Amino acid sequence: MNHVKLLVGLLALPLFTSAQQPDVSLQFKQPAASYLEALPLGNGRIGALIGGHPVKDRIVLNEISMWSGGVQDADNDTAYRILPRIQEKLLQGENKAAQQLLQQYFICKGEGSGHGRGANVPFGAYQVLGTLQLQWQDSISAWRNYRRVLSLEDAVATTTWERNGVTYKQEAWASIPANVIAIRLTASRKGKISLAASLERAENGTVHTEKGLITLRGQLPNGSQRGLRYASALRLRVRGGKQVITDKDIRIEDADECLLLFTAATDYNHTVYTQKGPDPVPVVDKILTAVAKKRYKALHKDQMRAHHELFNRNRFYLNAPLQTDTLSTPERLAHYYNGGSDAQLPVLYYNYGRYLLIGSSRPGSLPANLQGLWAPEYQTPWNGDYHININLQMNYWLAPITGLGDLAEPLHRYIKMLQTPGAKTAKAYYNAPGWVAHVICNPWGFTSPGEGAAWGSTLTGGAWLCEHVWEHFRYTRDTAFLRSYYPVMKGAAQFLRSILIKEPQHGWLVTAPSNSPEHAYIMPDGTRGNTAMGPAMDMQICRELFGACIAAADILQTDQAWKQEMEAVRRQLAPNQVGAAGDLNEWLQDWKDAEPQHRHVSHLYGLHPYDEITPWGTPELAKAAHETLRQRGDDGTGWSLAWKINFWARLGNGDHALVLLHQLLRPVDPVKPAGGGSYPNLFCAHPPFQIDGNFGGTSGIAEMLLQSHGDTAVIRMLPALPTHQDWQSGRIEGLRARGAFKVDMVWQRGSISTAAITSIKGETCRLLLPAGKKVKDRRGKILAEAAAEAQLVTFATAKGQTYSVE
Template identity: 45%
Template sequence: MYLKSLLRCSLLLTVVSPFSGAYAQKQPLRLWYQQPAAAWTDALPLGNGRLGAMVFGGVGVDHLQLNEETLWSGRPRAYSHPGAAQYLQPIRQLLAEGKQAEAEAMGEKYFMGLKDPDDSAYQLQKADWFKSVISQTAPAAVDYNDNNWPTMQLPTPEGWERVGLEGTDGSLWFRTTFNVPAKWLGKDLVLDLGRIRDLDLTYVNGQLVGHDEGISKKRKYTIPASALKEGKNTLAVQVINFFDKGGFIGVKSTARTLVVYPEGGDADTVSLGNTWKYFIQNDTPPALPRYEADYLPFGDLYFRFAHGNNSRDYKRSLDLDSALAKISYSVNGVSYNREYFISAPHQCVVMHLTASKPGALSLQAVLNTPHKKYIVQKIDDHTLSLSLEVSNGVLKAAGYLYATATGGKLTVSDTAINLQQATEASFYLVAATSFKNYKEVSGDPVAVCKAALSRVKGVPYNAIRAAHVSEYRKLFSTFSFTVPAGKNSDLPTNERIRQFNMKDDASLVPTFLMYSRYLLIASSRPGTQPANLQGIWNDLLTPPWGSKYTTNINLQMNYWTAEVLNLSSCTQPLFKMINELAVAGHQTAKDHYDAPGWVLHHNTDLWRGTAPINASNHGIWVTGAAWLCLHIWEHFLYTQDTAFLRVQYPNLQGAAQFFEKFLVKDPKSGYLISTPSNSPEHGGLVAGPTMDHQIIRELFRNCSAAAAVLKTDAAFAERLNTLIPQIAPNKIGKHNQLQEWMEDVDDVNDQHRHISHLWGVFPGSDITWKDSAMMKAARQSLIYRGDGGTGWSLAWKVNVWARFKEGDHALLMIKNLFTPAIDDNGRERGGVYNNLFDAHPPFQIDGNFGGSSGIAEMIIQSHTGVIELLPALPSELPDGEVKGICARGGFVLDITWKQGKLHQVKLVSKNGNTCRLKYGAQEIEVVTKKNGTYVFDSGLNRQ
């Protein structure tokens, strides 16, 4: 019955003229600002799925930070740990005996995946390297000559990487001086340096006064009186970090750091100042063993304009309906305009620059990269190239910058493209890597670049622009969302965020949603890699969480909007990844669980690692593959594409086969449970987390339903149907909550960011209003979790509150998500940055996609086999219109509402399925024809 209900609904997206109503006026779909980007999260993102750029829009100097989707660290290799399966049963036994710590210790030692490079070899190399750098103590001496050292402003909260030393690991020396007054002589002093990444050896006047390791430890050292002298004293700190950020990072509180004061009280202090001299002693530490690879930046393009910074009428914008970034301003009466985009048809970053006065455009274009191994050189009289190699990896990359100009003089050197006294110019950047697939890196990036440029040369700029806009709009224009514009809707985007309230700017809600569609188109196209933790945009060699694919919520959340918001084709990279993960995960299933099928733990990367990583208390989580399989079934439900389902069915089958073997009977309850596993990143290694059971039940149901659609595998489907009721069910605990674990141990004061046990409410359908008691228990659990959280956590809560049919509470989560990510004190928090990027913090793109999915859930829900209209409409969105929203079963709808009530709905049937349509207490069944159109009024009466 469940399958039959779901298969009754379908929709073809069509773009039709807007329904009548004042609220349906055309609203500009753009982000815009009156000043250049001051930070990366102010810059505007461009992308074509493979290439990405962040546009800063500076006047005297413009900066485009560049990405190519296949530029990662690491290499093709084995990830799973042969022989780990022999420890599976002992770990299960320890958990059954309540010995969680012992189970985690065993898992950490014997069950985790393999690192690269080998850990034991690294320890020997690290010891030798460390010994060599700490033995060189000359810079600690008072009379050491540091006259030629550069300076750095301390502290550096984001590490020295953010102040010019991107990619620098190893040993750095820092020096400054401080004055000791006569009244302090004979007293021991306290030296407060705040927190340091990662290890320091601190000297005063050549004497070691302290050392420590760890970013969480605040460095407070005692300087003995005997080491001090009246007047100037020399402080030298050797800071060593082996990977990621390094340096002085201050403290999160308002407490003073970088000060000296007498022991016993800090009322009288001497500041160490902010300007310190530094020296890079050794930046080649041995490569740190890593479980998985990192997504890396490609490089940077700078335009340095001869007209300087003194401009008027500045404006920069990102037009979402054309995927064009624009910058305009005037200098000395001359109007300058720039237009940037990344073309999918021509596979290049395109930059068009013009001046209103002939001969007024003079500039220098420079390519750079944070990678250590790189070469910039002239190719010909129009082309500059950048080639690079990845440190701690095997990939090579190349980029070509090609320029043409109208008027003036164009010259190319080995460092830059120079343009003098032109009227307009066009620049085209192409890039590629040696990546061919997750097993092969024999590609020729130079050949790819040359081929791409050959398709651009000789083609007029306007033709390239027109091809880009036309191709992009075929995707973007399939959906629209309009609400009445408030008085703040015309403000610059950063001001709209800062002043956001629904009365004055409800249209920021559809702007956010349409921006998320733009971001998905820009970061996930057929033939590309899936959108990662940051989509396709990253400027750091050591990005947060590797900017990879976290599969215990974040990768999946990236694709929550794709089907419902009419971007089904953008899911193709995800399914290609699933195909590859199923192959890699088969080996992991064998090595770690002695099981058939395939398994995926909580992270993967370009090389498709599937083994447990990081730490056993959260890395041994087994349902990543099963969760990804939900996207296969959902894609079928929305598209009714049986050919797709036939291709993907082996992945559903393989994931189910794994759990058929993996599930074991719990001796206490008699139910089948998942063990060992965890409730993602919460509560440690356990037996029987609720989320696992919800996901596995849904996998079994969907696999069985898919077999029925394809008329195959009946015996296996029957076995799955037999197992479903044997899996440990959802349970209501003593606090009237949905239990997160088998035991009733939930803490009502726990506001952890993950709401994993609510997976069955959303994105799953294991818990619906058909079981109102369980739904109410889930609601109570979410109340206990609270209304705060990181960006993506808030986004998940939007969806769950919408499934509870509480639109006002879902909108409250959207309001919290729209909180400025930087508070008045400069501290980061969950919310959105000035460019509407989601803040974990730092930036993660999943909150953009997840928040927009929640908005869609307010407007339409179809997960129970019925298309329910406006199930969670917030009272503060009384009027609106969506066109092209999709529902399961193959339907596309245009929906208009006025004064909080449904006004009209237009239904297009993609496949001719029977559809059940519901609004409030009214429900009808519609027998449709393929490509048929059906219009209904507020009472669901056919018009």
């Protein structure tokens, strides 16, 4: 079968049709009572949350660089003098004393993150830009036939309702090319649109109104100083009726149609990461002047084209019966969690994660933060910052495998930016070369430890970020990218190399001092602590980063002497160890867990996202990982549940991964949130809202369907497909595999029917070929085949060519 015939086969599979399109639509039967019921729109720079109220509509507006605070010197420049004492205490088993020294000297100067409330201290916080208020003139008459739908496929939020015999329609979308949010209001009868529009911000903002234009401008605080400047504007294009201007709003009376065009900018400089960018006022004026020259249909067409190019790179379908086409999204969540059938809800969740990344990450901008870019607060939870003991990294797990690798550019560039402040921090605390970043980071280059040593002294955050650099290369085989980012990886490796010491029992090299993120141990004498030598995650990250640098040096034909040194050091690192209970040790010693069901499962980093633990390569360690997950249990915060989906998928257990996905889709009440799951608009509940669970859940589903990790990057199709009947027949197009391959698959009765593998760079393909299947080139020549059992096959490929599996 050639590729054309394969695609015909793909298209011949049944598609479900309904007004709701349950795999790509969120639907509500009521206006949003909170932002956790609102519909998110975004273009990676600006965003909105559409509440859709027919009387007083409050639309939350965001701009991704809207940060208070600023650049600061938070390093304790003499802390390195205490490092030998801390390491000595650890070597002597006096962990409590070591932790006390750490808390005294190895924390940041000043107020740090403000204990997660840093909006008015130098660390800062990501903040809401403001709100767009639409006050309809008729606030007395009741409305009916209300419907609010977000199309993920088209990135359009549509709200309709009836009042006094008139049907009203609100269409909203965020344009990537034009950098505007457009909201179009129409009615079924002429002259029926009467409302007041205003921009509002509770602090640090000034509103100005004039005919057809409302502006909101201001400057955010930087501790006791003035910080980032911002500007935003709303242009109204009205057909029919008249405008009445007040000092607070613009009132539209008896119009036929109203188009609202919003944009925003700040003076944040995305190149040098300071508030020294261009004045945002003329930037906003230029954007609105440009869109004023275009018709609505042309603007919308450009928006649709840009979104479709990204969203349609990867599509996922399950061919199971549809039984929920009349339910709203909150009703579907409840129905599914209570045991009802809804095969399309996991597909919707998968598509939603990709939609959210498209909306919150754009090349040339800042990375998606803890809330992506959607936040209604001035003091966001945990400052909406970049937590790098998993959260920022989880935001981008889905990018390479789902065909959105180019949207990780903001993350890659941000990692490179951290080198300069990170080098200063490495010198201040460890007298070390290279660079380091700890747990909390912001757009201003904060790399110091946090204000609490128990959690803030994790020192492998920067090295973990480098995993994304190496993985981007593994997926793309882009040597120009690798050459540009090799110094970033090398600097992080130099730092880790310099702080390794020999532990006394085995002579292994270990990190010291460090911890296992946010978790505590109990020593045999009853001492409870966080500070330790060589926690398992640290050693796994060291092995991964050192191995990546060794491989990169070979590929780039550079640094051979340093490469040989790294090879020698890597062999001496403390290995993974299985404890007495059969689980993987989290710490260097087999100590008890202070919280046996702790949300972090950091010592399984080697299972995912790193790939040194695999069922086929290290079965004993995979068994220990399985036992670790059993002991930790299936509960947890939203992002923790998402990580566990990826763990179980890597273990090849799709049924247990589906159990965790079911947990991740547990309905969470926005008013009284308790436990991890999903809010009505599918935002992930930590609680509160953190977007990393959405992104991690999408990554986990992708891992259930395709894997290509391990030293030789073998492509494994359907490695963890659940046995549940809803998953037995389906197709997916556009997944990516390491080695620069694109994979399309069709499966029936739980087994591959046909597949197509497209070679992007002409690399050698390694494939676990299902039993009874053959690989053919475009001319139909058989390149490999498997008889009664699945076979590992290898075949050369040509750049741009597609190879069929049938």
